[in-house]
Amino acid sequence: MAVLPVCLFLSLMTVVAQSDCPCHQPSLCNVIDNTSRKEIFVFSLQNQASHWEKFDWKKLTTVVTVGYVSADLMCLAHQHGARVVTIANYKLSELTNATLRTQWVKKQLSIVQSSFYDGINIDFEEPIGKNDSVVRAAYSALVKETFDTFKQANPHYQVTVDVAWSPNCIDGRCYDIRGLAQNTDFLFVMAYDEQSQIFGDRCVALANSDYVKTERGLEDYLKQEGLRPDQLVLGVPWYGYNYPCLSLSQDNVCSIRHVHFRGVNCSDAVGSQIDLHVIDSWLANHTSWKRQWDKTAQSPFFNFEDPATGQMHQVRYDDPVSLRIKYSLAMSLDLRGVGTWNIDCLDFSSTPFAQRHRQEMFDALPHYPTIPS
DSSP: OOOOOHHHHHHHHHHHHHHTOOSSSGGGGSOOOOOOSOEEEEEEOOOOHHHHTTSOTTTOOEEEESSOOOHHHHHHHHHTTOEEEEEEOOOGGGTTOHHHHHHHHHHHHHHHHHHTOOEEEEOOOOOBOTTOHHHHHHHHHHHHHHHHHHHHHOTTOEEEEEEESSTTTGGGBOOOHHHHHHTSSEEEEEOOOTTSSOOSSOOBOOOSSOHHHHHHHHHHHHTSTTOOGGGEEEEEESEEEEEEOSEEOTTOOEEOOOOOBTTBSOOGGGSEEEEHHHHHHHHHHOTTSOOEEETTTTEEEEEEEOTTTOOEEEEEOOOHHHHHHHHHHHHHTTOSEEEEEOGGGSOOSSSHHHHHHHHHHHHHSOOOOSSOO
């Protein structure tokens, strides 16, 4: 049998792949190959074309689809030069099984290739103890195998991993940060849910994304040997927490009920997550609910009384003002970019309020050049 030149073989393979392309223009199924752009990295939970059309595609660079795979979104994103990647998790109980790891990696690659996606985001958040070197090494091995397999399939595939707001064993997640950073395009630093474990003498409501904690966490990441700023993307929340207060002091200290989480008896789990567009509508519709500012955390909050029960509540959240401050921090540290969990916390209806709300949130994002100068 005649042997085809490698370049011709690859060309034919591209034609075969593009013959299955669901986009109106076959070239839109090509993997995005611009790896030099700063990142605006967002998670999308809603399989809603009406949402995607209202994304600010002049800014977004990567959309992670959570719970769905969409050819329509892929075509739209590629039209704007943005990536679409899948999200995946792995069972803690199977981490040390090398055979199962390999099967998992192959399955994830198959999903990405068949969907004409651009890569994978690994969202593993299970606890690994400080002294559990075997499991920690197994997780690093999983990430490395994913990275090597994906890059061998296409060097432009993006492989990323989600990590806590600090590298210091947050929620018992004592991971090999250096190993993860070496085998990913970047780490997505989740600078939210920073009150998952509340230490100290007081069990009180605090900021979801505290500026001081976020800055300290990023600095601690950058102290890791060999880790560069362009290996980190700062993730911020587009949601807040509604805390029922056991008591509310005159200086706005909201004492909350103890809820245990991973060895700590006080946690933000007592609160309920609220999308930012809901919080904004609450403030717009209740003129007595006054936005206040936490100077230390550099984030807003407000208090309100539940008319049904008479109980006081405190809502801790972020808005364009506090988010710009954190975006500026990412830029000052020259990080790879910023991102958010999650873009569907916005209101994608066509009301003037929703349109204004979305515009303010998208405008707050950094404006990185689409094409590097």
